[in-house]
Amino acid sequence: MMLRTALFLGIVILSGTLGEICVTRAMKCIGEVKHFSPRIVLPLLGRAFRIGWMWLGIALMALAFYSFLALLSWNPVSFVIPASALSYAVGTLGAKFLLGEKISRLRWAGVLLVCLGVALTWVG
C-alpha cells in the first residue's frame, strides 16, 4: 500500500513538473501574449496546440492528474498535498536546467518557503 502511494506520488511530482515545463516551452515559442480579446487569444492558443511540446506536456500532465485523483481516493487530501509540495523544488530545478531561467537566491528562498508552507498548512 505504501509502495503504491510512493510510486504514484513520484509520478505526480515528476510527470506533472515535466509536463508543465513542456507546456512552458510551447508557450515561449508562441511569444508574449499582449492583447486578451478572444479574437486574438484563440488563434494564438490554436497555434500553441500545433506545437509538439504542448501535446507532450498535456500527456504528462494528464498522467499526473489521473495519478493525483487515484492518490486522493486512497489518502486524505491532508496527506496528498503536503507530500506533493516537493513539486515546487523539482519544478524550480527543471526551470533552471531545462528552460534556462535564472533562479536568484531570493527566488530559491521564496520557493523553499512556499514548499515548506504548503506542507505545513495541510499537515496542520
Next chain:
Amino acid sequence: MKALRAKTHLMVVLMVAFSSVGTIFLSKGMKQVGSVSFSSPAAVTAAFGHTITNSMIWLGIGSLLIFFVAYLLVLSWADYSYVMPAAATGYAIVPLLGYAVLGEAVTSTRWIGVALICMGVLLVGQTPPRTTEPQ
C-alpha cells in the same frame, strides 16, 4: 516591467481562484466515486466510468480549464519558476477563508504554513517575472 508585473499578477489571481475552486470540486467528486481499484482492467474501466459521469468532477474540470487558459497565457511571457510558487497563494487563501468566513478552527501549525507561503510568495514577487529573452 511595471506593466509586465501587473498583468502577471492579474493572471496569477485568476489561476489561484479557479484552481482552488476546481480542486474542491474534484476532491468532493472523488469522495463520491470512492476508492479506485487497479486490481483488473475491468475495475479500472469501471472507476474511469464513475469518474467521468460525476457532475462534481465536470465542475472541477471546467474550473481547471479556465485555470489552464490563464496559466498558458501567463507562461507566454513569465518564468515558470515565478508563476509556479506565486500560484501557491491558493494554499494560504483556503485556510484564511475557512477561518474568516466559515469560522473554522485553524491550528497553529497551519497558521505557520500560511505565513511561510505568504513570505515565500512575497520573496518570489521581488524577483523579475521574466529572466529569459522573449522569443
